[in-house]
Amino acid sequence: MGFTLGAFAYVGENAQLGKNVKIYPGSYVGNNVVIGDNTVLYPGVKVYAECKIGANVTLHSGVIVGGDGFGFAPNSENNYNKVPQIGNVIIEDHVEVGANTTIDRATLGSTIIRKGVKLDNLIQIAHNVEIGENTVIAAQTGVAGSTKIGKNCMIGGQVGIIGHLVIADGVKIAAQSGIGNSIAKEGEIMQGSPAFPVGDYRRAYVGFRKLPDLMQRIALLEKELKELKAKS
Numbered sequence: 001m002g003f004t005l006g007a008f009a010y011v012g013e014n015a016q017l018g019k020n021v022k023i024y025p026g027s028y029v030g031n032n033v034v035i036g037d038n039t040v041l042y043p044g045v046k047v048y049a050e051c052k053i054g055a056n057v058t059l060h061s062g063v064i065v066g067g068d069g070f071g072f073a074p075n076s077e078n079n080y081n082k083v084p085q086i087g088n089v090i091i092e093d094h095v096e097v098g099a100n101t102t103i104d105r106a107t108l109g110s111t112i113i114r115k116g117v118k119l120d121n122l123i124q125i126a127h128n129v130e131i132g133e134n135t136v137i138a139a140q141t142g143v144a145g146s147t148k149i150g151k152n153c154m155i156g157g158q159v160g161i162i163g164h165l166v167i168a169d170g171v172k173i174a175a176q177s178g179i180g181n182s183i184a185k186e187g188e189i190m191q192g193s194p195a196f197p198v199g200d201y202r203r204a205y206v207g208f209r210k211l212p213d214l215m216q217r218i219a220l221l222e223k224e225l226k227e228l229k230a231k232s
Contacts, residue, residue, distance in 0.1 A: 006043070018055060030066070036093065048105060054093035054115070062100035065089050069104040069111075069127025069145060083107060085127060092116075098123070098139070107145075114151065132169065150186075160193075174198065 006025035018037035036055030048066030071083035087106025098121035116134040124142040132151030144163035156175030170187040178193030189198040
């Protein structure tokens, strides 16, 4: 069988569509895009030129694949010159991407989403990021440029990950954590902002919750000490 093309959908020049591809109304497929067998683009999906999407991939409504990465360089007049983003995005087989998630094209080379990755809604994947096989990421997480995430990772919602980091295989990151350093230990569980190992975080949080009481006790001790000094 061929592919299905909905109303007002557009397919660019030299695009290659596999068997049983479904492109729903209002979607856009740019020039030289490759899409594998049994892949589905729901309404309003935009795939920019030169990007490659594997087989059995699902892109939900509003997904944008291959928009420009955030690349600007300041000039002598303190304005910003745009750095051309001439790479692409590669999405391997059996990936699912939730509604309104954006995956930026690479400055050079490729932004890569490996086989079996699952991305929730409203996620930002920046230029030259690589996400390893079977990693799952929950909604509203942002991954900055050139960070490499290993396979079989689990990342909660609203996590922020800065650029140029390496995150080991099997890492788990709790929701709303901020990752500012690479994570070298496989299977590590991280929490907090800035994040640190979950056991240390939980012990620290016990102390944090007691801070108001501790501050009150310190104030009373200081008062008593001051009174004792006054009597001596």
